[in-house]
Structure formats: structure tokens, C-alpha cells
Amino acid sequence: MKIIACYSNKGGVGKTATAVNLAYAFAKAGARVLLCDLDPQGASGFYFRMKPSKRLLDEAFFKDVERFAKAIRGSDFDNLDILPANLTFRDFDIYLSRMKHGNARLGKSLKGVASDYDIVLLDCPPNISMLAENVFQAADHIIVPVIPTTLSERTFEQLLDFIDEQAKSDRKKIVAFFSMVQKQKTLHVETMARMRDTYPERFISAEVPFSTDIERMGTHRAPVATFAAARPSAKAYDDVYRELREHMDKEGK
Ligand SMILES: Nc1ncnc2c1ncn2[C@@H]1O[C@H](COP(=O)(O)OP(=O)(O)O)[C@@H](O)[C@H]1O
Numbered sequence: 001m002k003i004i005a006c007y008s009n010k011g012g013v014g015k016t017a018t019a020v021n022l023a024y025a026f027a028k029a030g031a032r033v034l035l036c037d038l039d040p041q042g043a044s045g046f047y048f049r050m051k052p053s054k055r056l057l058d059e060a061f062f063k064d065v066e067r068f069a070k071a072i073r074g075s076d077f078d079n080l081d082i083l084p085a086n087l088t089f090r091d092f093d094i095y096l097s098r099m100k101h102g103n104a105r106l107g108k109s110l111k112g113v114a115s116d117y118d119i120v121l122l123d124c125p126p127n128i129s130m131l132a133e134n135v136f137q138a139a140d141h142i143i144v145p146v147i148p149t150t151l152s153e154r155t156f157e158q159l160l161d162f163i164d165e166q167a168k169s170d171r172k173k174i175v176a177f178f179s180m181v182q183k184q185k186t187l188h189v190e191t192m193a194r195m196r197d198t199y200p201e202r203f204i205s206a207e208v209p210f211s212t213d214i215e216r217m218g219t220h221r222a223p224v225a226t227f228a229a230a231r232p233s234a235k236a237y238d239d240v241y242r243e244l245r246e247h248m249d250k251e252g253k
């Protein structure tokens, strides 16, 4: 089982769109996939027509493999299960920080379902906190959508620093790609060139364009490949999927 986190320290960059489309791509290719919606807003669950769970998260939830497994739901797609958001995930940080070895807890509960899944995707909320440390420890790979604006450069640098210094994790886990790209904007083109230059190892070549097809996922409540497979944004997410697979093979993970 491999754990892939969709993460950014910024909101609204396309983490959820990425989690949803990658989960679908892995499942379609035959992998058994669990998508965990760790954002209390429950957006990735929404795209798969799930309601956030009202089940209260208490200290036992991530410790008790049986309860964790019971909260998992099937989706409309083969090989693709969802752990719906829990409305109390927003208190998850506090709860983790209270616990000893809190930052290994998520990894432990995921190990409990390791034989049931090949790929676990984590759709994360946008913060650097205890949850982020947890995620960085547990994840084999961290996929980071980056909108190519000036502010993103700083944010990305902060993320790398955080991984090195606080999470004591490995930069090599980071697989970044440009999201919501508008090639007609000079700023986007220049920022992408500069960031590719500064972080040649971290960015894959796939670029997801700014596209109404992705926005329409909200009305279809489905991955883009299910209703607009031939469109550029669906192809771009397929490229992200394929490059991520290559990266995983290369890393031997
Ligand atoms: N490539 C894209 N083109 C246009 N809109 C996008 C794209 N990716 C995401 N969006 C839209 O931007 C908003 C934020 O995306 P989302 O995936 O929810 O980001 P995050 O999870 O990082 O907050 C959503 O309304 C989504 O439909």
C-alpha cells in the first residue's frame, strides 16, 4: 500500500480536484484505492456524492482500526472507496497534539487497512500544523498543485523548509505540478520557467490548465474524465497520473 497526500499550504489551488481525479485514474487502472477526505469541508466526498459523517471523532477513532474501517464507504466506481470527511476533523490537530507520538497516528490507522488497498489518497486541508506533520510522516509521496503566481514561489519555499526542518521528512516525497495554468498570462509563463529552474527535481512536466471543465466537476459531481475525457484538462490530469506513477516506480515505492 502506498500513501499519496494531496497537499498545499495554500487553499484553493486544486488539491481536491487532484485527489478526486487521481483517485479515479488509479482505480480505473486497476489499483484498489481509498480516498480519505481529511478536510472538514468534505469537498472530495461531495464529488463522489458522499455526505460528511456526523460520527464523532474521539480519541479512539484513528486508533481503532475496526472503527476506521467501518467509516469507509464504497463509491459509484469499481476499486474506489471513500473515507468521508468527519465534521470534527477540524479538531483533529488538537487531538493529535495531545497524544504522545501523535505524528505517527494516521500512519498507524492506515496500516490497519493496508491489505485492502494499493493506494491511499489523502485530500488535505490547507494548513501547516500537526495534521501536516502527520501527513508528511505517513505519506510516501506528496503531490502539490502550484498556481504559478509570485506568491506561490514563497509558499512553495516555505513548504520545502517545513518538510526539511519541522516534519524532518524528505523533499524527495514532493511531486509538484502547475495547476490552473493560464498560458496567456506572462506572469504564469515566467513564474513556471523560474520555478522549474529553481526546483528542477520537484516539478513534473504536466500542467493542468485553468478550465471550466474542472469547475463543472461540481455540477456533475464526478471526476473530469467521466464526462469530458477528450478535453485538455482531463488529458492533463491523466499526464499527472502517469508522471506520478513513473516517479513512484523510480523511487521504488
Ligand atoms: N484547473 C482548474 N481550472 C479551473 N478551476 C479549477 C481548477 N482546479 C480547481 N478549480 C476550481 O477552483 C476551486 C478550488 O479548487 P479545489 O480543488 O477545491 O482546491 P483546494 O482543494 O486546493 O482548496 C474549485 O471551485 C474548483 O472547481
Ligand SMILES: [Mg+2]
Residues within 6 Å of the ligand: 015, 016, 017, 039, 043, 123, 124
Ligand atoms: Mg480541498
